[in-house]
Amino acid sequence: MLAEWKAAFNRGETMLRFILSRLLMALPTIVLVSITVFALIRFIPGDPAALMLGDMAQPDQIAAMRTELGLDKSMPQQFVIWAGNVLQGDFGRSIVNDEAVLPLVVSRFMVSAEIVVIAVLLASLIAVPAGVIAAWRQNSITDLALVGTATVLLSIPTFWLGLLLLLLFGLKLGWLPVLGYVSIGDNVVGGLLYLVLPVMTLVIHEAGVLIRMARASTLEVLRLDYITHARAKGLSESAVLWRHAFKNAFGPTWTMIGLILGNLLGGIAVIETVFTIPGLGRLMVDSIFARDYPVIQGCLLFVSLSYVLVNLVVDLLYPLFDPRVVAE
Amino acid sequence: MKKFTLNGLIGGFLIAVLITTAALGLFWTPFDPMKLSFTARLAGPSATHLLGTDEFGRDVLSRLMVGAQASVWIGFLTVSFATVCGTLIGLVSGYARGWVDGVIMAVNNALLAFPGILLALGLLAVFGANQYGIIFALGIAYTPSMARVVRGAVLSLREREFIEASRVMGNGELFTLFRHVLPNCLAPITVLATSMFGWAILSESALSFLGLGVPPPAPTWGNMLAAGRPFIQQAVWLGLFPGICIALTLLGINLLGDALRDRLDPRMRGLK
Numbered sequence: 001m002l003a004e005w006k007a008a009f010n011r012g013e014t015m016l017r018f019i020l021s022r023l024l025m026a027l028p029t030i031v032l033v034s035i036t037v038f039a040l041i042r043f044i045p046g047d048p049a050a051l052m053l054g055d056m057a058q059p060d061q062i063a064a065m066r067t068e069l070g071l072d073k074s075m076p077q078q079f080v081i082w083a084g085n086v087l088q089g090d091f092g093r094s095i096v097n098d099e100a101v102l103p104l105v106v107s108r109f110m111v112s113a114e115i116v117v118i119a120v121l122l123a124s125l126i127a128v129p130a131g132v133i134a135a136w137r138q139n140s141i142t143d144l145a146l147v148g149t150a151t152v153l154l155s156i157p158t159f160w161l162g163l164l165l166l167l168l169f170g171l172k173l174g175w176l177p178v179l180g181y182v183s184i185g186d187n188v189v190g191g192l193l194y195l196v197l198p199v200m201t202l203v204i205h206e207a208g209v210l211i212r213m214a215r216a217s218t219l220e221v222l223r224l225d226y227i228t229h230a231r232a233k234g235l236s237e238s239a240v241l242w243r244h245a246f247k248n249a250f251g252p253t254w255t256m257i258g259l260i261l262g263n264l265l266g267g268i269a270v271i272e273t274v275f276t277i278p279g280l281g282r283l284m285v286d287s288i289f290a291r292d293y294p295v296i297q298g299c300l301l302f303v304s305l306s307y308v309l310v311n312l313v314v315d316l317l318y319p320l321f322d323p324r325v326v327a328e
Numbered sequence: 329m330k331k332f333t334l335n336g337l338i339g340g341f342l343i344a345v346l347i348t349t350a351a352l353g354l355f356w357t358p359f360d361p362m363k364l365s366f367t368a369r370l371a372g373p374s375a376t377h378l379l380g381t382d383e384f385g386r387d388v389l390s391r392l393m394v395g396a397q398a399s400v401w402i403g404f405l406t407v408s409f410a411t412v413c414g415t416l417i418g419l420v421s422g423y424a425r426g427w428v429d430g431v432i433m434a435v436n437n438a439l440l441a442f443p444g445i446l447l448a449l450g451l452l453a454v455f456g457a458n459q460y461g462i463i464f465a466l467g468i469a470y471t472p473s474m475a476r477v478v479r480g481a482v483l484s485l486r487e488r489e490f491i492e493a494s495r496v497m498g499n500g501e502l503f504t505l506f507r508h509v510l511p512n513c514l515a516p517i518t519v520l521a522t523s524m525f526g527w528a529i530l531s532e533s534a535l536s537f538l539g540l541g542v543p544p545p546a547p548t549w550g551n552m553l554a555a556g557r558p559f560i561q562q563a564v565w566l567g568l569f570p571g572i573c574i575a576l577t578l579l580g581i582n583l584l585g586d587a588l589r590d591r592l593d594p595r596m597r598g599l600k
Contacts, residue, residue: 032438043454151586155579157530159537160553160571163560171561263443270534274557284446285538288453300442300450307443 019316026312030305034086037301038079041293047071051291052095086301092294096287101298105280109265109302111181112272112279115195116264119202124257127207131214132249135222136241146211153208162201162274169197179276198275202268206260213256218249251322258314262307336587342580350400353393361390361547370563380565382556388565391547392573398548399529399577402463406528409467411521414474415513421475422482423505433479439472445531449540457540466531470524477520481513515592522588526581533574549574 041048049065050057057065065071070078085092091101127150134146170178176196184191221227222245230240269281280299287295358378365385373380379388421432439447451465485491486509494504535541536550544551549570556566 028434029438029441032434033441036438036442037450040450040454045454151582152579155582156575157533157571157578159534160567160574163553163557163567163571167560167564167567265443269445269449270537273538284449285540288449288457288540291453293453296450296453300446303446304442308441 015319018319022312022315026308029308033304033308034083034301035079037297037304038082040300041297042075042078044293048293052293091298091301094287094292094295096290096292096295101294102302104295105283105298105302108278108280108283109306111183111277112268112281113265114184115198115202115271115277115279116261116268118195119199120206120257120261120264122199123203123206123210123260126203127210128214128250128253130207131211131216131253132218132241132246134211134215135218135249136237138219138222143215147215150208150211150215153204154212155208156205157270158201158205158268159270159274161204162198162271165197165201166274181275181277194275198268198271198277201271201274202264206264209260210253210256214249214253217252218245221245221249247321251318254318254321255314258311261314262310265303265306265310333587335583336591339580339583339585339587342576343584346396346577346580347400349393350396353390353397357387357390357393359387359390361386361394362545363387370559370566372563373565379569380563382552382566383559383563388552388569391552392549392569395547395549395552395570396573398459398542398546399532399574402459402466402532402542403525403528405463406466406470406532407521407524409463410470410474410524411517413467414471415478415510415517417471417475418478418480419482419505419510419513422479423486423501423509425483429479432475436472436475439469440476442469445469445534448531448535452535452540457535457543459542462532462535462541466528470527474517474520474524477516478513481516482509485509485512519585519589519592522581522585526578526585529574529577529581 044051047062047066049062049069049071053061053065070081073081089102091105093100094104130146131150134143137143166178169176177194180194182190182194184195227240227245230244231237235244265280268279269285271277272279272282273285280303284296284299286292287299363386365381368377368381368385370383371377371381371385377387377389379392381387382391417432417436421429421436442450447469448462448465451468452461455461455464491504491508494508495501499507532541533548533550533553536548537554539551539554541550542548544555552570553567556563556570560567
């Protein structure tokens with residue numbers, strides 16, 4: 001009994017050390033990402049205050065803006081002030097409509113996140129079993145068909161696929177709404193209908209990536225000795241595949257799902273443009289056109305920090321599929 | 329092995345078609361890609377205009393041929409930029425190790441912490457939305473991936489006997505680095521550069537689609553799709569052909585990349 005408790009305690013301690021090490025590893029990345037975002041906006045040629053105020057600005061207005069933005073201080077001082085404000089949730093204000101940046105970014109992020117999370121979930125549910133089956137049936141017609149389809153799917157640019165789906169299901173068949181966005185919170189059925197086409201576009205594309213990843217990692221596991229041993233024991237193929245191979249093979253695919261999720265959370269501007277969805281990507285693009293630097297900076301910081309956070313969560317959950325990483 | 333060869337052949341063929349089309353477009357196009365013709369607006373594919381005309385009566389095939397040049401040129405310059413910078417950074421980082429490696433990799437990892445096209449969008453805000461802005465933005469965004477791959481290769485190479493032998497023979501560090509380490513990193517560099525060419529073409533067309541790329545009237549596949557979007561119901565070819573060109577190019581690069589990976593990366597051999 002004592003030995004079991006001791007073992008459980010040791011496991012807990014190892015796990016705690018794993019979690020702390022991952023959290024500590026994320027901290028320098030977060031600091032460096034913040035410095036990069038801060039520096040990026042300072043690299044813009046010319047005086048940011050003059051750029052923000054436009055050609056008609058008077059020198060005294062520019063001077064006042066410089067003081068307001070803290071541009072009259074040294075770079076390290078500017079960074080400390082900016083980072084302090086960010087830590088208090090103050091990401092600045094839009095120079096286009098004076099709206100506070102953080103609430104604006106969060107509200108747009110929620111729109112993108114709704115689409116991305118549903119799409120990644122559906123793509124994983126379809127692609128992971130397909131990839132495992134392709135590996136199990138390596139070099140068969142099923143494998144060739146699945147890998148061929150996956151390669152074609154990931155070669156189709158999402159903005160073109162979105163246009164084709166919109167043309168077919170929206171304009172020709174008239175089954176689904178073509179443009180715009182309704183929040184699921186406001187209208188469940190209407191919201192879901194508006195989500196179908198953008199989600200379908202992302203699912204089709206990302207399924208291609210995930211099928212190949214799941215297949216490659218399953219193939220590696222299927223070649224290991226313990227699988228041969230499991231087969232030699234007389235276990236059924238489905239038991240070998242799903243109980244023994246799948247769990248070990250899922251780790252790399254899980255990491256890929258995290259990367260895709262993080263990537264999409266900041267990068268579906270093209271999908272949002274095709275379907276006129278007011279998401280974060282569209283906000284970023286519109287802000288680049290409007291030279292709304294506080295919003296660009298806010299979007300960059302928010303999305304990159306979300307990306308770090310998503311990958312941290314993926315890392316922390318990794319031991320569920322492969323406990324060896326904790327010991328390492 | 330047979331399948332890999334087929335993949336490589338199909339991929340190579342598609343890329344050869346792309347490059348030939350882009351090169352041909354430099355000397356000859358069926359029509360002037362910029363010439364407006366209000367009598368031939370939104371004309372469907374025919375014997376005169378094989379792929380139809382756009383909303384200004386311009387020949388779609390001619391514009392696609394010239395658009396291929398933008399894709400190839402921007403892709404080539406972006407990959408060259410990222411490959412040269414990333415390789416140099418990776419070589420120095422992996423070979424020097426110690427605090428130099430620590431600092432370089434910390435900055436590198438911070439840049440890798442930006443998702444996909446987002447860093448390129450941020451950099452476009454700095455460089456301005458135009459052809460050279462795209463090349464710099466994408467080049468800088470892809471450099472960290474190349475640096476990481478090269479550094480990994482260098483770290484394992486620098487412990488090998490032939491590198492030690494080069495030092496013992498009295499060769500300088502720079503000579504050893506460029507004469508012995510670099511040539512042995514070429515396999516992972518080639519594989520990644522091939523994939524990057526695809527990413528660059530996709531990103532360029534996506535940015536042009538968003539209006540942040542090469543400004544009209546100069547044709548790119550991305551801005552042709554964006555311009556054709558309002559008319560796709562009455563002129564479906566405007567939404568079809570530029571997309572087919574992008575998809576076939578990406579398919580070619582993906583197939584070629586897979587074949588190269590199979591041949592050059594021993595860890596992937598036999599997985600297909």
